[in-house]
Amino acid sequence: MTSQYSGWADVERRIRESRPEASDAEWGSRERAARTATEAYVAEHRPRTRKCPEPEPQ
Template sequence: MTQYSSWAEVKRRMRENQPEVSDAEWESRKQAARTATEAHVVGYHLREIREEQGLTQGQVAQSLGISQARSPRSSGVRSTTWRRCAPMRRHLGPGSR
């Protein structure tokens, strides 16, 4: 037998240890985790494309007419989606789609 637990077993134990959490709350937590993961991936890809083109965040933000603070960052992005990054994708070109 392996010393590692299956993902299903880990989730089952989490539910057992927190019986006060409703099914709706579990679903909400899962959706929040998915959103955070997507934001991280989007930010990573945009950063890679921007760096390939030799651009800084400030340069991209300036060309979009926004402050650098409003431009998606590769880390700490909370709710960035491909739709919300459309202006940046257009600016960076076909490789960002």
């Protein structure tokens, strides 16, 4: 059984083929920007954990 989805290498190849005039530096810049945006999204939507209140001394 084969997957209908491509591997990441195939996806990257197709994306790069769509813009052959882009330099490696431009692709690197785009990759860093995408990674930064993804990390910011994850940080913003991460479930918040609440610190449990300390028990009162008896």
